[in-house]
Amino acid sequence: MIKVVAIVGPTAVGKSALGLKIAQKLNGEIISGDSMQIYRNLDIGTAKDSPEELRLVPHHLVDICNPDQRYTVKDFQKKARDIITKLDAENKLPLVVGGTGFYLSSLINNLNLGGKNSGSSVRPKLLAIEQNGGIEELQSVLKKLDPVAFDKIDIDNPRRVMRAIEVIKTTGASITSQNDGSKWADFYLVGLNDDRPKLYDRINRRVDKMVDMGLLDEAKYVYDHRDEFLQAKNGIGYKELFPYFAGQSDLNTCLFELKKNSRHFAKRQLTYFRNQMDVDWYNISEDTNYQTTIENKIVKFMGENSNE
Template sequence: MRKVVAIVGPTAVGKSALGLKLAKKFNGEIISGDSMQIYRHLDIGTAKDSPAELAAVPHHLVNICDPDQRYTVKDFQARAKNVIKELSEQNKLPLVVGGTGFYLSSLTNNLNLGGQSDSNSQTRKELMQLEQAGQKKQLQEILQREDPLAYEKIDIDNSRRLIRAIEVIRTTGQSILKQHNGQKWADFYLVGLTDDRPKLYDRINRRVDQMVESGLLDEAKYVYDHQDNFPQAKNGIGYKELFPYFAKKATLDDCLTEIKKNSRHFAKRQFTYFRNQMDVDWYNISDDNNYQAIIEQKIIKFIGGHDE
């Protein structure tokens, strides 16, 4: 059975650094689980690893699409499974780093996402028209009515996930959260990093400040100027909050405060999802300075190997 390690947790908690260390120790390669790091030219707001880090260890599902392309959980699942199978055949350890609970669940639970997605279907067209008209609330009401289970669990502020969930319930008659195909295809060890809330929020706030120093405004302006052609990127945290500033409707400080607030809220939602929906081995990075060594020992046991 293929062995896969996944590292989850809120932004700025140290997932990427841990992933790089584990990849080097265990002859592994990194698979990004992030739905935005796939896009070329969007580096700062998506918190990609640096060019040196990307070169130090092979990374997959990073910089594979242009910002005007759509990318679904089904696309992620198919690509990630292929990479995992290829790495396993090469006796390398696949390390899925970052990403949302639903993305990771599509892998660990081998979700059946309703067959080939038809972007020209009438249902998709109708739902896309609502999204383009800014009718997110109507999409939320449709999902709440047709699939209340998914409405309670998925990120209902994400229009594309609303659309996909509605498509699945209408196509299969089952909630997208129940689309298991019953076939276990890999063993997963899920490592979760977290921190005490005040420290975590401080980390998130400092991460946003660092992004600004690194050129976030220029990158967000690029997305703002192309928002009609960037259907997913324009909704990314770190970009959309700056649109009022570029439109001269808000101050920069107010917009940065909004980025920090939304980042903190997203971190809280993700922690709740992983804690309640998935079997994650959590480590509070402030509680034990030796947590990385403990994780390494557990991975050795998980993969059935021996420490050299």
């Protein structure tokens, strides 16, 4: 059976840095499991690896869409599976790195997400609900129809909320239970975490660094195209700065909101991975040798024969 390693955890904890080291040492290639790094020209706010880092090892599912293109979980699932199958045939380590939990769940659990036209008759009504009542109204609809999905998916993403509503309305089953029952690959999930005060400090410092790198210009680009960038405009790192560009708030207030939302997002990520997946967790402050330990466990995992 195909063996796949995934590195998960909250934002700013160091997933990308570990992924680069593991890929270099173990003949691996990185598959981004982040829902925002697919977009071209959105580099700072999405915390992509630097151009130098991207050249160190091959990266997949990074910079594959323009910001005005729609990209679904189903798109990720198919593309990632095709890449993993190809890498396995080449005797390379498929290494999924990212913090978008539902993306990874769709891959691991082989979720049946339906075809492109599934729920198409429902979508216009949901778009009208979003236009009139905003994301909060969509969330209310989902919570009433499918409380399980409400607790599991990224409810701050309106397109993901709409998709979950479409699935429950058209199939009668939750999008979180659309599993076809087959196991196509063996996954080893490595989770990075840190003591909460240290993690939150890392997040705050990352935001400050992003600002120094030019986040405001990138966010202004998204703001100026917000009617076209329907998915990208909802990304944390961009939407919090919109009131500043609109003259409705000062910059410090917006940056405070950005840091707060990033911390809340980290908390949601941890909750999702802890509750929904079997993850081998490492506290990066408590275990100074975690990188070596993880590398050795991956080597052992890749050498094991699956009885599935």
